[in-house]
Amino acid sequence: xxxxxxxxxxxxxxxxxxxxxxxxxxxxxxxxxxxxxxxxxxxxxxxxxxxxxxxxxxxxxxxxxxxxxxxxxxxxxxxxxxxxxxxxxxxxxxxxxxxxxxxxxxxxxxxxxxxxxxxxxxxxxxxxxxxxxxxxxxxxxxxxxxxxxxxxxxxxxxxxxxxxxxxxxxxxxxxxxxxxxxxxxxxxxxxxxxxxxxxxxxxxxxxxxxxxxxxxxxxxxxxxxxxxxxxxxxxxxxxxxxxxxxxxxxxxxxxxxxxxxxxxxxxxxxxxxxxxx
Amino acid sequence: xxxxxxxxxxxxxxxxxxxxxxxxxxxxxxxxxxxxxxxxxxxxxxxxxxxxxxxxxxxxxxxxxxxxxxxxxxxxxxxxxxxxxxxxxxxxxxxxxxxxxxxxxxxxxxxxxxxxxxxxxxxxxxxxxxxxxxxxxxxxxxxxxxxxxxxxxxxxxxxxxxxxxxxxxxxxxxxxxxxxxxxxxxxxxxxxxxxxxxxxxxxxxxxxxxxxxxxxxxxxxxxxxxxxxxxxxxxxxxxxxxxxxxxxxxxxxxxxxxxxxxxxxxxxxxxxxxxxxxxxxxx
Numbered sequence: 001x002x003x004x005x006x007x008x009x010x011x012x013x014x015x016x017x018x019x020x021x022x023x024x025x026x027x028x029x030x031x032x033x034x035x036x037x038x039x040x041x042x043x044x045x046x047x048x049x050x051x052x053x054x055x056x057x058x059x060x061x062x063x064x065x066x067x068x069x070x071x072x073x074x075x076x077x078x079x080x081x082x083x084x085x086x087x088x089x090x091x092x093x094x095x096x097x098x099x100x101x102x103x104x105x106x107x108x109x110x111x112x113x114x115x116x117x118x119x120x121x122x123x124x125x126x127x128x129x130x131x132x133x134x135x136x137x138x139x140x141x142x143x144x145x146x147x148x149x150x151x152x153x154x155x156x157x158x159x160x161x162x163x164x165x166x167x168x169x170x171x172x173x174x175x176x177x178x179x180x181x182x183x184x185x186x187x188x189x190x191x192x193x194x195x196x197x198x199x200x201x202x203x204x205x206x207x208x209x210x211x212x213x214x215x216x217x218x219x220x221x222x223x224x225x226x227x228x229x230x231x232x233x234x235x236x237x238x239x240x241x242x243x244x245x246x247x248x249x250x251x252x253x254x255x256x257x258x259x260x261x262x263x264x265x266x267x268x269x270x271x272x273x274x275x276x277x
Numbered sequence: 278x279x280x281x282x283x284x285x286x287x288x289x290x291x292x293x294x295x296x297x298x299x300x301x302x303x304x305x306x307x308x309x310x311x312x313x314x315x316x317x318x319x320x321x322x323x324x325x326x327x328x329x330x331x332x333x334x335x336x337x338x339x340x341x342x343x344x345x346x347x348x349x350x351x352x353x354x355x356x357x358x359x360x361x362x363x364x365x366x367x368x369x370x371x372x373x374x375x376x377x378x379x380x381x382x383x384x385x386x387x388x389x390x391x392x393x394x395x396x397x398x399x400x401x402x403x404x405x406x407x408x409x410x411x412x413x414x415x416x417x418x419x420x421x422x423x424x425x426x427x428x429x430x431x432x433x434x435x436x437x438x439x440x441x442x443x444x445x446x447x448x449x450x451x452x453x454x455x456x457x458x459x460x461x462x463x464x465x466x467x468x469x470x471x472x473x474x475x476x477x478x479x480x481x482x483x484x485x486x487x488x489x490x491x492x493x494x495x496x497x498x499x500x501x502x503x504x505x506x507x508x509x510x511x512x513x514x515x516x517x518x519x520x521x522x523x524x525x526x527x528x529x530x531x532x533x534x535x536x537x538x539x540x541x542x543x544x545x546x547x548x549x550x551x552x553x554x555x556x557x558x559x560x
Contacts, residue, residue, distance in 0.1 A: 003387060007384075010381060010384050011385075014370060014373070018370060021372050085368040086364055086368055087368055087369060087370065089331075089362075090362065090363075090367065090369070090382070090429065092335075092336055093335075093336060093360070093362035093439075094385045094386050095354040095357045095385070095386060095387055096385050097354065276337045276338065277331075277336050
């Protein structure tokens with residue numbers, strides 16, 4: 001068990017190094033950071049909402065979108081570079097099991113996305129804090145109640161987003177273990193993310209009574225197979241306090257994410273075990 | 278006898294296309310590779326050599342047959358711990374240095390932390406890669422890639438080393454260097470399985486050979502036995518004059534023997550090349 005963990009760790013370490021050296025990662029990180037920073041100068045377009053809400057929506061939107069792109073494309077690339085370049089042949093001829101290889105890839109990619117989320121959330125925190133100071137001073141002068149944001153909520157959101165991206169990576173790895181090409185994996189992985197974002201529609205439809213058992217069965221399978229990625233988007237509630245989020249709800253979202261993550265990694269490992277390299 | 282590799286009735290079919298047409302890559306192959314020898318697996322491209330090695334290493338599953346490595350069922354972690362593998366046209370992570378790659382492979386192969394540094398330096402030394410080990414792999418020549426590949430294959434001191442086309446695309450100097458590494462492994466009592474279609478090199482380094490064609494084994498035996506023609510003899514004579522030749526022919530005919538050809542001995546183009554180009558270009 002100890003040896004197995006070590007081997008997984010070494011694979012993830014090299015995967016992490018490979019990923020952070022890619023220009024694609026640097027490009028998306030810079031682009032997302034620019035989006036977070038530009039939210040300050042674009043706040044005049046707040047459409048009547050609070051400034052902090054606009055800044056948070058804009059910045060977190062960039063984090064969600066570019067994080068998903070990174071999770072799909074980078075994971076597929078990291079997997080297929082090993083298969084196409086045949087480095088997987090060298091590694092899998094060693095006493096390294098295929099689940100260890102896949103888990104190593106997962107943890108390496110997840111660590112990269114951890115860095116991505118942490119850097120952007122840190123920037124977002126600084127931007128929100130700086131604007132909050134100005135708004136508090138202005139509100140005190142005007143005798144109004146100032147708008148604030150929650151640091152604790154921001155930390156909780158970082159964890160939720162990281163978990164959400166972990167689920168996406170696990171789905172992409174499960175697809176990669178079956179797929180033959182990088183392009184197929186990226187297309188199907190992207191569709192899976194879109195389906196995850198829209199899963200709540202299927203969930204709503206499932207709760208409505210229908211006459212068709214086939215339709216009901218389809219909805220039941222869809223709502224179990226596809227994770228609801230929208231449930232992780234609690235930026236407004238957690239960071240700006242627009243709604244009360246009970247601790248139980250957060251734990252439930254966390255467990256649901258972990259369950260999907262484990263399920264897709266297990267599925268990927270089972271498929272990859274039988275794959276001929 | 279406990280063989281390094283024992284393959285019994287191995288068959289491997291690949292399914293091609295949507296209709297699942299069957300392509301038989303290896304057809305009822307049985308092989309037993311003795312320990313402590315350099316064994317050449319020969320054959321033209323597509324004859325099933327690499328597939329056989331992949332099945333032996335558990336990278337591809339067998340359709341039928343039994344395989345064991347060093348007495349253990351093949352594809353088990355225990356068997357692979359005692360095996361080193363250099364794939365054909367190896368490609369490694371370009372951003373790692375040679376030393377980092379060998380260290381990474383040693384860690385994956387289960388080398389203890391206390392022995393890691395020594396094992397890595399020994400393997401780099403054996404492959405003559407000490408000096409270049411600090412450079413990123415992306416800067417290596419083809420010959421250096423093969424040598425660092427050899428180092429990663431032997432870093433955990435395996436009993437069995439499998440080399441798939443180790444000299445493909447490598448110049449004669451690099452090829453000779455790999456030949457020396459193979460000999461060094463044999464001197465240490467290791468079993469080396471060499472898969473190649475460069476027959477000259479195989480003849481020089483191998484003790485036994487097997488020749489495959491269209492997935493089947495067509496010949497197997499010791500190199501000496503396979504290549505020798507026991508009914509023919511070669512003599513190399515210095516300063517032979519026409520008179521001496523006539524006398525020799527007469528003497529041989531008196532004993533019922535006959536000279537069928539007289540030629541001048543030639544050295545191989547490879548030997549000549551190696552003599553002229555002393556290879557330190559890769560170091």
